[in-house]
Amino acid sequence: MKKRIIGIALMTMMILSLSLQSNDIFKTVNRTVLANTSVKTPKYIFYFIGDGMGTSQRQISEYYLQEISGDKDRKLVMNTFPHSAINTTHSLNTLITDSAAAGTALATGHKTNNGVISKDTEGNNLKTLIESAEEKGMATGLVSTTRITHATPAVFASHNESRGNENDIAVDYLDSGVDYIVGGGLRHFLPMDFTDNQTDAFGGKIYSKRKDDKNVLAEFRNQGYKVRYGLKGVEEFRNDVLEKGDKYLNLFTASHLPYTIDDDNNDKYDVPTLAEITSKGIDLLSKDDDGFFFMIEGGRIDHACHPNDPSGTIMDTLAFDKAVEEAYEFYKKHPQDTLIIVVGDHETGGLGMGVNTDYFLNLQELEKATMSIEEFQGSYTGDRREYYKMIGEKFGLTDLSDEEKAIIDKGMDMVDKGIIDSGNAYKYDEAAMAVTHVLSERAGIYWTSYAHTATQIPMSAIGVGAENYNGFMDNTTIAEITAEIAGLKLN
Ligand SMILES: [Zn+2]
Structure with missing residues (x-):
């Protein structure tokens, strides 16, 4: 050493x-x-990434948990870990990273340009922690609440000049050797024109985004994977008993898994939670005598922050923490062999806690929300009375002040006239943005952006070698330290 x-x-x-x-x-x-x-080398390594999970996302979720549980001492599990650090996230070409460059840093220890999946600027592949763990004979797992071909999972087991090439990323996974792959993104694994008589796990249509006849699912099956998908895949997931050496691929939805807030408020569908997915992964991967490296992404925290959705953000952060808790339970049984790292890749939305001069957060205002803002978008179709009724039902926005009404009326005016605010680059529904901003302000919080920000990100660690993560670091250092502790080689 x-x-x-x-x-x-x-x-x-x-x-x-x-x-x-x-x-x-x-x-x-x-x-x-x-x-x-x-320190000895940890045998079991958990690498948790909360996409878009900055300091505020973590803290507001903890305060919200305290609010709804009535227990002011309640902590997120990740916030109880004994070691922590702060890291910078800038990419090679800009101070504001995207998930591809941030993920590449966390997976390979190298900076690259935004949009690039584990390659350097010359197009050379950068070796990832998962690839190195595979070479060492460890079992590996890759799970996410997004499409499994989305940037954060992609950087661990594929290489591409663009995060947009998700069809190629799906094919790249075929020879990754990853033992446990679970998430969304079915549409990149099915041959063009594929149809199915089952729906996906949240009632959506199963469709293909491929431009060829390649059946990537079938190719996984040929490689010896147990392959599951769609609504049926949920039942099988809950019944499957995985044996030592099994390889497992289960893709529940055509695109991303639903937001936690939407799944929780839907009686018809019950998509496996990130905690369930993590738990099953632990069952399988821990059977390998050589230990495991398990990357677990809470990918929709970022997606909720983009359209400035406070409840969506909090519920997905809490679901992410439940997954961390599964790892923590495992750690308690194997404290001499386990390392858990929890980090975010960047902050999204510029979430600020504190907007009024009364020095209060009123997070109880968020308890009434029963739908994500992304699901809610498009709900205003010209009937204002109906819209006001709906925001009362879905977000508890009743007894609106004149000021709040004016904001929501203005949002509806913009939809009627087809106008989008200049800062609204992703063209979010302005009537829905008015609702989420009124709700956020009632809760005492504020958003500065519909995109990512450059603020530093907290990380936490517990277990074998966790004391090495400390101080003010860069995201690349997290990968370097992890490789060093785990005896993994990066280039
Ligand atoms: Zn994002």
Whole structure:
């Protein structure tokens, strides 16, 4: 171990002198010397990523949990971990990262440009923690509440110049060797023109986005995977007993899994939660004698933050924390062998806690919401009375003040006239944005953006080697430290 660190120090000096000659201003090299080099190598590694989960997303979810439970001492499980650090997230070409570049940093220890999946700017593949774990013979898992081909999972087991090439990313997974793959994104695994008489797990149509006849699901089956999908896949997921050495692929939905708030308020469908998906993954992966590396993404926290949806954000963050709790229960049984890392890839929405001068958050206002803003979008169709009734039912927005009414009327005016605010680059429904901003302000919170921000991100860790994550770091350092602790090789 010591030799290796001296080697790294020498290499760091070399790279530093190289980078001084280039105009590559972001290519700073971080310390990789571990605080404690005497620790043993963890056998079981959990790598949790909350997409878009910044400091405010974590804290507002904890305060909300305290509010609804009536227990002011209640903590998110991730907020109880003994070691923590703060990290910067900028990508190679901009200070405001996207999930592809941020994920690449967390998966490979290298900065790249926004939009790029685990490749450097010359197009070379960057080795990922999962690939290295595979080489070492460890079992590996990759799960997400988004399409499994979305940027954050993609950076761990595929390489592509663009995050948009999700069909290619699906094919890339075929020879990844990943043992447990669960999430959404079925549409990138089915041959063009595919139809099915079952729906997906949330009642949606099963369709293909591929432009070829490749049946990637069938190819996974040929590789020895147990393959499940759609609504039927949910039942099978809950009944499947996985044996040592099994390989498992289960894709519940054509696109992303539903928001937690939508699934919780839907009587007809009950999509497996991230906690259930994590628990089953632990069952399978822990049977491998060589240990495991398990990446678990709460991917829809970011999706809720983009359209400034406070309840959607909180409910998905709490669901993410429930998944962390599954890992923590496992850690308690194997404290000498387990490392859990929880991090976010970037902040989304510029979520601020505190907007009024009365110095109060009123998070109980958010308890009345029963639908995500994304689901709610498009609900205003010209009937204003009906719309006011609906926002009362779905978001508890009754007894509106004149000021609040004016904001919502203005949103409806904009929809009627087909106008979009200049800052609304993703063209969100302005009537729905008016609703979410009124609701947010009632709760005492505020959003500065419909996109990502450059604020630093907290991380937490517990277990074997967790004390090495501390201080003010860069996201690339998290991957470097993890590789060092786990004996994984990155390039
Ligand atoms: Zn995002």
